[in-house]
Amino acid sequence: MGDERVPRGIDVTRPNVARVYDFMVGGKDHFAIDRMAAERALEIMPDAREAGRACRAFLRRVVRYMAADAGIRQFLDIGSGLPTDTNVHQVAHDVDPDARVVYVDNDPMVLVHGRALLATEQTTTVIEGDVRTPEKILDRQAVRERIDFTEPVGLLLLSILHHVHDSEDPAGIAATLRDALPSGSYLAIIHFWDPAGEHPEISAKVRDVERVFNETMGTGRWRLREEIEGYFGDFEMIEPGLVPLADWRPDGRDDADQKDTHYTMIGGLARKR
């Protein structure tokens, strides 16, 4: 994107999470400063772009599962990111055009692009919100209008909790959101994974890339499996559990994204009993 088309309120002098991720997944809504930050991470983890695409493929599979197999008709996607080729509402609408989706993000560029994409959508909206204040998100009128908290909800926390610092209590945030959901709801999580113990050689690289993320964007935590499992609370994990993204119910539709297994991200889906 040329800097002359910068929407108001967007800082192009500092790299930012949404835009660096957009670069990694092959989008076009990023600036030179974001590419520079991404290139530094790619030097340490050359497969980071494939990992980004594996995230979007996981998103498609997990939403398809919730909509088609579990009958979920309303989705709350927090840290939704810049629109890409296939978004949550499109996957859900393939199953049921009346499925409702609320996207929440705190990035001004996500809001601008999201609103443009969804201008004609009745069932879907994008709102500004910060996952670090989950009660405020839950109380928003736009959320209450579209999400009926007496019916099962699909909550997506995909690549967002790893942008919450330890001091900001990611476990407490996840618990607040879980508690708001009725029985039969689902929680999907993707998280940066430090596979210490399972893959020590990768764990060393993870520390390096974590340092680069924090130097450039001020965020990014690669956590241990046990920490990430804790975010699901006592929800029942759907098979195959919390696994490298490509291993979560591959369906052959996203072959290009699934040829590799990336041991620096992990994802899962769980159901509230």
Ligand SMILES: C[S@@+](CC[C@H](N)C(=O)[O-])C[C@H]1O[C@@H](n2cnc3c(N)ncnc32)[C@H](O)[C@@H]1O
């Ligand atoms: C790596 S992207 C993930 C996008 C999408 N969920 C996916 O998996 O493809 C992370 C998104 O979280 C957003 N984000 C970061 N911190 C946030 C916060 N505190 N509250 C809400 N959104 C946040 C960023 O703006 C970005 O759009």
